[in-house]
Amino acid sequence: MATSAARAAKRARIAAPPPPTPTPTQLRRGDGGYVPGNIVEIELSNFMTYHRLACRPGPRLNLVLGPNGSGKSSLVCAIALALAADPGVLGRAASVGAFVKRGEESGHVKISLAGTHPNTLSASRGRSIPRTSPSGSSMAPLCQERKLLISSRNSIFKGATYPFVVNLFLISVFLLNCVQLLPQDRVVEFAKLTPIQLLEETEKAVGFPDLPVQHRQLIDRSKQLKNLEVMSLVLRSKAVKQKEQTLNNLKALNAELKEDVEHVQQRDKLMKKVDLMRKRLQWLKYEMKKKEWIEAHEQEKTMKKKMEETAKIWEDSKRPIEELKKEKMSHTSNTKRTSNQLA
Template structure:
């Protein structure tokens, strides 16, 4: 039939600690513990390829988190990555296989398609891209409704699905580009955060960068102010002697001011002393004057008596 089927197991599957088993995936998809809506990251829950490259009709059902696809060279592992990229709108040039989308149609077939089911909070969304051999573009459908390329791009972008992120999709043709990216650790970190980090992690990263820059600015400003303070302290120490002289001069000026205030009081005291001395000299003169007036009065009386005789 041309279909690729997994080989039948030769013995019962063993559950190994630390390794996911099919039963784990089935339990998780069948109603096991789901992440809360606030921390939920959309993930691809189903990929179906019809007449796509090496597959006639094949389905892969990944689970959330890390999925490993193991097989020998040429077994079609890379085809699943190609299917994700083409199914979500990547160009053939980016994938690195041909120039038109129709080149991904299986040989000897006229049409092919890729269906990508994405699990988002509350529902599953299935995007189907129908391809025609040898032709560009293709028709997009979302849950059976015809959509434009732009609408698909908007949906993919709105759910933080970055097809160009090499930490999301690393094809063999892009290993060299990834090597270049690995040579720039800050850029690689941002790609890795966008691929596996929780929602808002890139914004938090940008905020940390801004805070670190602000911290550096504050530290530089602090160092500058410390240097300025040290310079001012040195100036203060060099001016201590001058300050002491100025303090002494101020004290002398204050003493002079107080002494000048005492001068009028001293003058008043001197005048009082002089007045007391003058008063002491005036009293004998007054007594002499009184005695002279008494003698004059007596003499006038005697003179008047002589005239009467």
């Protein structure tokens, strides 16, 4: 009887109508600069190449660089699994146990995303998530922790998984979208997308929920527009033809006046050029006079320097002559004195 009751309850759960589909919201940056859905914190333990990793990306562009085998793809796998993705999404392994580091029995991944409003709360490791994010934003992060067991194909989630997945939809996080999440093992699948499929996936990944709907409406209205254009061509009346004739006449008149307009435009260009050349002529005259003044000034400085050098040479040459004159006067005086004494 208990078994029958359990089966009846199970059938009732299956027959129950699904919960209403939530509507994605417009994404805006919070006080700390994080957009809802940005990774606030990620923590790995015994996951693939990592023994222990904890980091807090910033709110803007984040780029992971490293050589081959350094763990870049491992980080992508960790983000996907922490966001409750099925291992098959990654195209690497069907069991979560394959992602546990070799030699370890278990591992875990934990991720915190910027939330959509201050009332978003979850629990992790038996402690409450504060309502304020690490960056000081008023939006509480969405937090999810997933434990991976190597001995089991399943994993253990800490926290309510369904509300977390609903919140991912609300902030436009779609793990099956190759444009938004492209693991290394799904590159071939991404390359096979047609341009139309690539555009549709890109629109979903942009984060604006109304964009795909608007695109479909645009396609429908484009078809309607083409139908109206065809009807307009079929139902074109004599009045339309008369307007076309009037348009042709105006075009012919415009062609006749075009030459006059070109002459006027050419004249305006020449007048502007003449005005510019006049201004430039005055400037060139100024430059020439300035150059002449600089050359004359340099010549003046050169002549002054030569005069000073000549004066110095003159003074130097006068000095021996003066000395000879003094000696001559001295000899003359001595001669007179001697003559007087002899007389």
